[in-house]
Amino acid sequence: MEQAISFERIPTRIFDDSEQASKAVAHEIAALIREKNKEGKPTILGLATGSSPKKVYQELIRMHKEEGLSFKNVITFNLDEYHPMEPDSIQSYVRFMREQLFDHIDIPVTNYHIPDGTLTIEKIPEFCRDYEAKIEKLGGFDFYLLGIGRNGHIGFNEPGSVINSKTRLMTLDITTKIDAAIDFGGLEKVPKRAITLGIDKIMQAKRIVLLAWGEHKAQSVAKAVEGPITSDIPATYLQQHPNTLFILDETAASLLTRIKTPWLVDSVTWDRNMIKKAVTHLSLHLGKPVLKLTSKDYNEHGMSDLLSLYGQAYDINIEVFNYLQHSITGWPGGKPNADDTHRPERAFPAKKKVIIFSPHPDDDIISMGGTFQRLHDQGHDVHVVYQTSGNIAVADDEALRFAEFVVDFNEKFESSNAKANKIYKEAVKFLKNKKDSELDIPAVREIKGLIRQGEAKNTCRFVGIKKENAHFLHMPFYETGTIRKKPIGEADIQLIMDIIEEVQPHQIYAAGDLADPHGTHKVCLDAIFEAIQRLKHREYMKNCWVWLYKGAWAEWDIDQIEMAVPMSPDQVFKKRMGIFKHQSQKDGVVFQGEDSREFWQRAEERNRGTAQIYNALGLAEYEAMEAFVRWKF
Structure with missing residues (x-):
């Protein structure tokens, strides 16, 4: 439920999960497109890449296919692209947008724009000026969909970017490169630079919605929403935008004050979970064991209403201490023939x-x-039960060492398994000549999975x-x-x-x-x-x-x-x-x-x-x- 919270400087809406949240955002975009279509005007969208908007794009595709949502009069501009980057590369944002959205809807090819990662450095400044000029000629963005980096960046506007920054070539922050290493198969393979839309153009959008999912985004979200405006966290500039909304799942919102310490924001229901949360927080905040907390501690830290329910700190302390004590067990499968009233697991059956x-x-x-x-x-x-092979997390040289061993072994001992030997020889040949942009062939994936x-x-x-x-x-x-x-x-x-x-x-x-x-x-x-x-x-x-x-x-x-x-x-x-x-x-x-x-x-x-x-x-x-x-x- 969206509400005005004194600690939050940007309107924020929290959903149970990213799927519900993504559908809500997709429906807002769809409503905007339909409204603009009725007016006979194009819809100008700013779009982001990465994992955050994927489900938004999936829902837009569904609405196009099942509800007739048309994108023929939609014009889009993407935030950024790595440099250098070929458009058909696995890591390319051109490829990402085509696979995740454009190839599945009726948007004309001439209507979507993505920064060109193939340009020489000398040509980039002119391209950036033209990119902004196209946006201005269309009257600016009606809606901009953003994500947020763990370092608080929006687009590739890294820490240190000023609020009036223009579209430009940007050197990537080390945190951004570390995150991108997942896609590139290693930190050393990540491009050092990227072309990014400037914060100035983002801030001119009529509507901005920023998406964030997962615990790893919680810290940057909290700083952006509740912290001071600073170039160290470029997303904090959005506090100055008149029509921005942060859309979060519960885990991304976990460090916001209303989630982490809700008793400091409003009255709460003091059930067992809330009491345990508040008292352990107070204990750790003050550096005092639970049993040493005093009535004064409760009163001075926003918990006087809890104290009034119990009458004295001692009773609260004992109750929470027992909650904690009862969670500890050396018998995760249950202790046989024991009273399990206060144990986390059942005694029966003794052998599970x-x-x-x-x-x-x-x-x-x-x-x-x-x-x-x-x-x-x-x-x-x-x-x-091992759910996946985990093969993508095996380094190429490890797979090559394994494959070469099998080939050498088979040749030395004249193995009769010709099919297996062929697979390993294919893998050796591929790995020795593999390019950074290439996907592993099935033989290599098989070997890595076997490892x-x-x-x-x-x-x-x-x-x-x-x-x-x-x-x-x-x-x-x-x-x-x-x-x-x-x-x-x-x-x-x-x-x-x-x-x-x-x-x-x-x-x-x-x-x-x-x-x-x-x-x-x-x-x-x-x-x-x-x-x-x-x-x-x-x-x-x-x-x-x-x-x-x-x-x-x-x-x-x-x-x-x-x-x-x-x-x-x-x-x-x-x-x-x-x-x-x-x-x-x-x-x-x-x-x-x-x-x-x-x-x-x-x-x-x-x-x-x-x-x-x-x-x-x-x-x-x-x-x-x-x-x-x-x-x-």
Whole structure:
């Protein structure tokens, strides 16, 4: 619900998820197009690329095909393009816009404009002047659709850009290049520059809508919406625009004051979750254990109404301390023959059937390796389900080394498997001559997938999981050979349903890490949720609990955690050894993201950080902890 919040300097609307939000934006654009068509005037749109507007474009395509929405009188100008960049390159924004929108609607080719990444540097200034002149001649933008970078950029107007900046060639900020490395297959392959529409022209648009999805955008969104106007965060300039709206999903909005500390904004309902959220925040903010908080602390930090409900701080403190204490367990599968009234998991059945869903072949050990090991050691029947091949995250030189070994082995021992040897020879030839813009051929993807699969099997052996309890789904949505995946389909969902039906689990663990910059975790989780919804009427599902873990990118907020599994120093070390089984993901991962640490380092520091927060709140001190949130379907 859109509302005026004193902390927010830009109107902001929060949706449950990006799909609902995208449809709302698409419908606003469609209404504008229809209105302008009635007036006999063209609609002038500014468009963005990247993952944020994809679902908006999908909905516009649907409305064109099913509702007759015409784009014949629409003229578009895109924000930016890398330089240098060929229009048919995989990473080209020309190709992106054609594949995501233009090739599926009736817009004339002459009506869409995208900066030309093939120009020589000498010709770019003239092109930029002409680009702006075309926009001015048409009367400016009726509507501009924007995204936001993690460093607060809009377009490629990087930190330091001034509000009256013109369309120009821009040197990319390191954060932008790190994010783009996902698409280019490595930081060193990302262009150093890009042509971008200037902030001046963006600010002249009659209407601006900015989209942001996911936890990794939360910090830049909060700074843009609630922070001071500064060139360090170019999106803050939008505070001065008279008709801008930020459209966010819940995770992108998570650091806004009304979400993070809503009791400071308005009256709240003091249920268990809100009390836990507020008290843990107060404790950590003041650097005082929960049991040491005073009535004065509550009164001075916007929580006097909570205090009035209880009468004294002591009663609130004890209640929240118990909430936290009851989330800690060394028995993630439930403790046999124990009173489970205040335990996060059930005691019965003593031996549970467990499915651990792992989006990539290493998320199981990275995200919940200690819990994974403990579930096995405590006698539960643990199945690990690897949802995708993870092949795009294998470096070319790693695949080449593997392929050359097989070719040499076959030739040395005169292997009779001619078909297999042919595949590996094709891969060797391709990899030795591969261009940066080329997609991997099927033979290379097969080899890279086998590398990841072998590593996953090695991890299962290390933990003690039976060979037949490791399942590899190879979900079709993932197998495109690029970062850009296909939409989730029936085949993906059916694979999940089949394995759940086969195992009939008492526990399901799934990756709830929506900060994953590749987006794979989100798709994998959506498939699991949909499969469970379809199966929830089954008798065995009535006894199934679903626990969500986070991955290498983030951790649950302390107030959200419903099960925390402590780890000893030995268990932390053993988890590290399990992560080391994934050799292709060590020492320079293809898609490292902004974090230069290896995955084992990220996992250990995150797990230690969780334990340190529990300790700071006044709970027992552990070496590390893995955290989970229960999803009730």
